[in-house]
Amino acid sequence: MEMDYNILPGPEHYASMVDLFSRAGLLREAHDIVIRMPFEPTPVFWRTLLNGCRIWGNLELGIHVAEKILELEPYNSSASLMVIEMHASAGKWKEVMEMRRQMKEKEARKELGCSWVEVKGRNHIFTTRDETHPELDHIYPTLELLSYNMAECVSI
Secondary structure, three states, rough: HHHHHHHOOOOOHHHHHHHHHHHOOOHHHHHHHHHHHOOOOOHHHHHHHHHHHHOOOOHHHHHHHHHHHHHOOOOOHHHHHHHHHHHHOOOOHHHHHHHHHHHHOOOOOOOOOEEEEEOEEEEEEEEOOOOEEEEOHHHHHHHHHHHHHHHHHHHH
């Protein structure tokens, strides 16, 4: 990139590589990228790697990465929940209970997710079980119709 195009890699390039290696199961390589970047990794790099650990079942590295996330974001529930899922997959129920206890003590809460769509230059934001949108009576029937159509396509 640098030699051929004179482009210095930025955080977005490193994040893409960490994601690519993590999804491919090359977790050690992804970890090496994170620790050798020319800047301090933000939680997003660690979360990306943690997701790869969850996908590939690497509990040991996953716990290490989760600890890094929790150092930077002590109340990050998504990191704790991924580690809980990894412990459960490994049948480590004592660890699952301990992680849940720690989350309760810290009062860690899962962040509310949202989606948005732009229609005719106007953004519409939706959250889980959102019942405040003025077009609610049209949105949910449309979603049900789309879900039905997708289910029909899958079964064909």
